[in-house]
Amino acid sequence: MGNDARVTDGMHQADKSYGRFITLEGIEGSGKSTLLPYIRTFLETAGKSVVVTREPGGTPLGEEIRRLLLDPSYDSLAPSAELLMIFAARVEHLEQVIKPSLRQGRWIVCDRFTDATYVYQGEGRNIAKARIDALVDWVQGALRPDLTLIFDVPVPMGLSRVSQRGEKDRFEREEQRFFERVRNAYLMLAAEHPGRCQVVDASAPLDVVRLRVDTILRAFLHDS
Numbered sequence: 011m012g013n014d015a016r017v018t019d020g021m022h023q024a025d026k027s028y029g030r031f032i033t034l035e036g037i038e039g040s041g042k043s044t045l046l047p048y049i050r051t052f053l054e055t056a057g058k059s060v061v062v063t064r065e066p067g068g069t070p071l072g073e074e075i076r077r078l079l080l081d082p083s084y085d086s087l088a089p090s091a092e093l094l095m096i097f098a099a100r101v102e103h104l105e106q107v108i109k110p111s112l113r114q115g116r117w118i119v120c121d122r123f124t125d126a127t128y129v130y131q132g133e134g135r136n137i138a139k140a141r142i143d144a145l146v147d148w149v150q151g152a153l154r155p156d157l158t159l160i161f162d163v164p165v166p167m168g169l170s171r172v173s174q175r176g177e178k179d180r181f182e183r184e185e186q187r188f189f190e191r192v193r194n195a196y197l198m199l200a201a202e203h204p205g206r207c208q209v210v211d212a213s214a215p216l217d218v219v220r221l222r223v224d225t226i227l228r229a230f231l232h233d234s
């Protein structure tokens with residue numbers, strides 16, 4: 011079996027020479043991007059070679075797709091077109107960055123991944139889960155994150171943080187009800203995958219949130 015097949019089979023999870031795949035999720039304004047440099051430093055201090063990346067994005071084509079997806083002038087983009095653009099970017103990201111890095115033993119810290127698709131396109135845009143499952147099956151095979159941190163904040167808190175950042179992107183312009191659905195879907199997803207997903211209460215001050223992240227990462231490093 012070639013290396014590539016082992017990664018897509020999810021076999022890297024059992025192989026110590028492979029890197030680990032950590033994803034950060036949460037609604038807008040949950041603070042995940044603020045914590046990303048901290049998580050990188052934490053893992054590097056533990057001796058890991060770390061690749062920090064994001065979705066949509068992470069490759070030149072993926073970043074172009076991201077720009078289009080976030081552009082408020084495409085406000086009538088069909089949900090299915092949005093979904094397929096996200097997966098087009100994801101294929102590039104998996105093939106060019108994620109799989110090769112894991113094979114080299116590097117640890118990926120990715121700002122959003124497929125969980126975001128289930129909650130934003132699935133629950134947010136009402137796309138049937140089976141359609142997303144089919145795309146996941148096609149482009150990821152059995153590859154899943156090893157650890158997912160879900161930064162949870164009440165929607166009004168997240169949105170008030172976003173409103174302080176300036177011009178809102180196409181997603182940030184959605185109404186509060188949309189984000190309530192997204193937040194609830196993240197919490198349900200965490201309940202469905204208790205082994206992989208860890209919910210972090212991110213409404214606390216940053217220092218407290220960091221300590222919570224510390225505890226989770228320490229336990230994960232211990233078990234990896």
Ligand code: TMP
Nearest residue numbers: 065066096122123126127130131181182
């Ligand atoms: P960001 O705000 O975390 O940078 O992410 C950009 C937006 O992309 C965010 O509003 C959520 C959205 N998104 C999806 O709708 N589906 C996805 O699969 C991903 C990865 C992101």
